[in-house]
Amino acid sequence: MAGQDQNSGESRETGDGAGGVYRVAGSLTITRAATTAREIDSLSDPLTIDLSQVEKMDTVGAWIVYRAVRDRKASVVGATPEEQSLLEQVAEADRPVKVHPDSPGGMIRILDELGIWMSELGQTFLGLLGFLGATMIGFANLIKRPRRFRINAIVQRFDVVGVRALGIIGLMSFLIGVVVGQQGAVQLEQFGAEIYTINLIGRITIRELGTLMTAIMVAGRSGSAFAAQIGTMKITEEIDAMRTIGVSPIEALVIPRIIASTVMMPLLAFFAMVMSLLGGGIFVWLVLGIPPLTYVQRLQEVVPVTDLWIGLIKAPVFGFIIALAGCFQGMLVQGNSEEVGMRTTNAVVQSIFLVIVLDAVFAVFFSSIGWR
Amino acid sequence: MSEKKPIIAVRGLGNSFGEQVIHEDLDLVVCRGEILGVVGGSGTGKSVLMRSIIGLQIPDEGDIEVLGENMIDRSEDEAKNIRRRWGILFQNGALFSTLTVAENVEVPIKEYFPYLKPPLLDEIASYKIAMSGLEPEAGPKYPSELSGGMRKRAGLARALALDPELLFLDEPTAGLDPIGAAAFDELIRALHKKLELTVFLITHDLDTLYAICDRVAVIADKKVVAVGTIAELLSLDHPWIQEYFNGPRGRAAAGSVSKETVKA
16 A cells, blocks of 8 residues: 555546536545646636546545635536545535734834833833842841741752852853953053053953853853743742742742852852952963062052952842842743743843843942042 | 554564663554554553654664554655654644644645645645634644643644544543543544544543544553453453453443443
């Protein structure tokens, strides 16, 4: 039986006079559906379709014949009982089914999407604000009843967010130190001012890059993980189960993550600053020939201690925002697993965006209070 | 149904995952035009058997013949010829989530018959959707907007897209309410009769077995321990089969069927 449904030896005759006669031999199946439809369309009315020589017909063939009967009042002759029943079935299934979604065209669609986008943006920020409030209430409850403080959960998060990130953040910061040094040296060499490379490395990594790059790494590493973990728990109804038992998911899931991320961020940022200075120091020693002792002395002279405060004050705020956005997006997950991926992406995008906006705000603030 | 021509023949099948042996020397024959139900306890490898037959799982040993062609070690091109002659409904529908229901139905048609033009394609998709018992509004919806039962019907519409000779159903009524499950059974029986399908059906649902299956294959102890009509199986004294059909749920399902036949 295999391979027999290939269209074998079909002949068609077009008899004129009282309209067209369509006679198929062999198979009337999906394999030659397009040809059959075209041939039937090219014949004139009144049309007669002769099925007496058809060996094999499937629902697509039946549909094409049925369509000709429905639209052009064609008459069918020579159908076997099976073919007749197939024709009846497709006739039965002929209901006005909508195939394509309604979509307004052009300008209206652009406005429509813009409107949806704007309202989603507004709702997200309102939701984030509400989530911040819920978290604050959770903190207040914990302070009232410190017994409910989940020390184990927090310590475990310290490990995941902080200790396990040391390797990648150290490597990244070291390389950033090298790159800043190298790029700075190339430019400053033109003025014979290579020594200022140290100013560049010291100030930029401590004041800005150490904290900012650490925040981006934590957002990508831990913010996304928070969203994915909480989102998956939402789908498997673990969070609903928690609520029905009487455990607050904010206290059990969100607060440990926020505390861990807020506490770990300044430590990681400080580690990142040290690694960047190390990378920059090794670069200037090997390439510019400035010995490490000179490097350290010069750093002490040119980098004000306020730079360190700026870097370290920003860090916990960034950590808080990253954890808040990650947990918030995780809690928004509903429905299917596809949503977890989308929300995780959103968590990372949102937290990096917020971190950079806040960084700009901090830059303006610290400049205006005279910490230049 | 009187002609006993094998459409699927499995001989000496062996499957294992690491240490865990799933199948050992398993034989099974499915005849053309029948509805064969496959039952077995959880974890006995019903789905693995189906995956082996359709080529998603490469067995450790044994021969598998589907529609008269050997399925083991085939080239991708040869396999394609067979794939367009069967339709498969996965447990949760496995609809492509980024496509609408109608587009899902059109995927196999477009793959094998790329020259078919959109108006005809849309017409084919719409009568397949109607045949599967979905309401007309379902066409432009995305899988995430459908209920479990509708998703299964949409999956069935896609499985039927190429007018298959052979239909594989993996737990088609699991997760449906009893009314929805009965309606789905009825739909499969009607389509089987109208389209001359052979159906390979994995199920846990005793009502489905009684309602639509011509024969039932029981998987236990890593092989098919018995194949036959339910009456034939009941006369065997295999402990699992007895427990399965004569347990409280089995008797309830049998009772409801006999009541129906009395009424009719």
